[in-house]
Amino acid sequence: MKVLGIIVEYNPFHNGHYYHLQKAKELVKPDYIIAVMSGNFVQRGEPAILDKFSRAEIALKKGIDIVFELPFLYSIQDANGFALGSVGVLDRTNIVTDIVFGSESSDIETLELISDVIYNQPDEYKFLLKKYLKEGHSFPNSRKYALLEYFKDKIDKKKILIIEKSNDILGLEYLKALKYYNSNIVPHTIKRQGSDYNDENFKGSFSSATAIRKLWKEKKYDLMKESVPNETYEIITREEKLGKAPIFLEDFEISLLSYLRTLDRDDMKKIFGINEGLEQRIVEGAKKTTSINDFYRFVKAKRFTYTRIKRTLLNIYFKIESDLINKMNKFGPQYLRVLGFNKKGQELLSIMKKNVDYPIITTPSNYISTIKNIEKDIKNKRRNWKVNKELYFKSIEYDFKATNVYSLYYKNKDFAKYELDKKLKTIIYNSEV
Numbered sequence: 001m002k003v004l005g006i007i008v009e010y011n012p013f014h015n016g017h018y019y020h021l022q023k024a025k026e027l028v029k030p031d032y033i034i035a036v037m038s039g040n041f042v043q044r045g046e047p048a049i050l051d052k053f054s055r056a057e058i059a060l061k062k063g064i065d066i067v068f069e070l071p072f073l074y075s076i077q078d079a080n081g082f083a084l085g086s087v088g089v090l091d092r093t094n095i096v097t098d099i100v101f102g103s104e105s106s107d108i109e110t111l112e113l114i115s116d117v118i119y120n121q122p123d124e125y126k127f128l129l130k131k132y133l134k135e136g137h138s139f140p141n142s143r144k145y146a147l148l149e150y151f152k153d154k155i156d157k158k159k160i161l162i163i164e165k166s167n168d169i170l171g172l173e174y175l176k177a178l179k180y181y182n183s184n185i186v187p188h189t190i191k192r193q194g195s196d197y198n199d200e201n202f203k204g205s206f207s208s209a210t211a212i213r214k215l216w217k218e219k220k221y222d223l224m225k226e227s228v229p230n231e232t233y234e235i236i237t238r239e240e241k242l243g244k245a246p247i248f249l250e251d252f253e254i255s256l257l258s259y260l261r262t263l264d265r266d267d268m269k270k271i272f273g274i275n276e277g278l279e280q281r282i283v284e285g286a287k288k289t290t291s292i293n294d295f296y297r298f299v300k301a302k303r304f305t306y307t308r309i310k311r312t313l314l315n316i317y318f319k320i321e322s323d324l325i326n327k328m329n330k331f332g333p334q335y336l337r338v339l340g341f342n343k344k345g346q347e348l349l350s351i352m353k354k355n356v357d358y359p360i361i362t363t364p365s366n367y368i369s370t371i372k373n374i375e376k377d378i379k380n381k382r383r384n385w386k387v388n389k390e391l392y393f394k395s396i397e398y399d400f401k402a403t404n405v406y407s408l409y410y411k412n413k414d415f416a417k418y419e420l421d422k423k424l425k426t427i428i429y430n431s432e433v
Helices: 015-028 052-061 079-091 108-120 123-134 139-150 157-164 166-180 209-217 221-227 230-242 249-260 278-288 292-299 306-317 322-331 343-352 364-379 389-407
Strands: 003-008 032-038 066-070 098-103 186-191 336-342 427-429
Touching (some): 003 079, 015 186, 032 052, 032 079, 052 066, 052 427, 066 079, 079 166, 079 322, 108 157, 108 186, 123 139, 157 166, 249 292, 249 306, 278 292, 292 306, 336 343
Parallel strands (some): 003 098, 032 066, 336 427
16 A cells, blocks of 8 residues: 655645646555645744645645644744654654655755765764854855765765755755654655745746735735636635635734834743844844834844744744754654545544554544543553653644634634634545535
C-alpha cells in the first residue's frame, strides 16, 4: 500500500497547487493521499486568508483523502520548525510511504547533499556559519554564504544557490526532518510551476498565492477566478458572503500595535525569536509607527527579515516562550488532529488507529478524556503510547487560542464564538454527493 504525504498551506488553494497534486499522484501512484496543513495562522507569520476548515474542505474536494492540521506552535515557525512539525505529523501516522514537495530546482540529489551537511553540522560548516552570523548577516544569508564556502570547488556554485529559493529552502528542511525522525518515508520533488512564491503580480492561471490574496484584497474577482479551481472560488464566495473571509494581516493592526505599546524589553526576554537586540527595535517601532506595515519597515534590518519579524510578533502576542518551542522541536508533534476526510480517508484512519503511537483527534472537545484513556492504556499495559502529556496539552491549547483570536476578526460576529475550535465538527466529505 502506498500512502502519499504532502505538506501544504493552501492559502488559498490555487491552480499551481492542483498541478503539484496531480504531478505527485503521477509520480507516486498512491492508494491514499494525506495532507498536513497549517491552521488559522501560516508560516509567513500572518493569519490565513480563509479559515482552516474552509481550506481543508477545498483540499478534500480536489482529491486529498485526509487533512491533518499542523499544530499552531509549528505553523508559525521558520522553515526548520515548520518542517519538524509537518514531517513529524506525516511520520507519526506510521502509514505514509512517500512525500512529494515542490521546489524551484527539482534537484533532489543536491538537496540531499546539502541537507546532510546542515543536519550533521561538520566542524568546518559550523565555523563558517558562526563567522557570517558574527558579521551581522541574517541566518538564511549566513547559511548560504557558509555553504558556498564549504562546497567551494566541490559543487557548482549555481547548484548551491538553489537555497535562495523559498521552496528549495523548505525542501532542505523536510529532508533534514526526515533524518531527524529516522523516517522511512521516501522523499521526491517536482519542479514548481508558475510565479515565484512572493510574486504579487497577476500571471494568469498560474499566479502565486501572494498575488491571489492581493487580488482578493483589491476585489478583482474575475482575475482571481482565473487563478484558482472552481471549488476554491465557490468556497471563497461562500465564506465572504457569510462574513468569515477574507482575513488580512492589516485586520490585526490595532490589536498588535496596541499590545506592543504596553510592553518593555524585559517583557520579551523569554519569548521565542527574541535575540540580537530585536526586542529594542520592536519597542521603538511600536512607539514610532501607527500602521503594521510601517512597523515592519522600521524594525527591518540586515539580520531581521520581514517574515522573521512577523513570526516573532505572533510569538510575543501569544506569549510563546523559547523553552516551549525548544521542547516541541525536540519531541515533535504529540497528536494528529484531523480537520477532514473522505470515504477513503475514513478507511485509512481505521487502519491508522490500530498502529499509531500518538492520539488521532477527530473530536477536539474530548482532548482531556483522550489523554486520560491513554494513561489507562499505559497503566494497564494495553498499549505503549509515546505521547508527552505536558506538550500535548500545551500544544493543543495553543491551537484553541489561535482560533479564539482568529475568529474575532470575522466580520459576522455570529461566527466569532469563544472556543469555536471545540465546537466545529470534523469535515466528512462525500465525493459522490
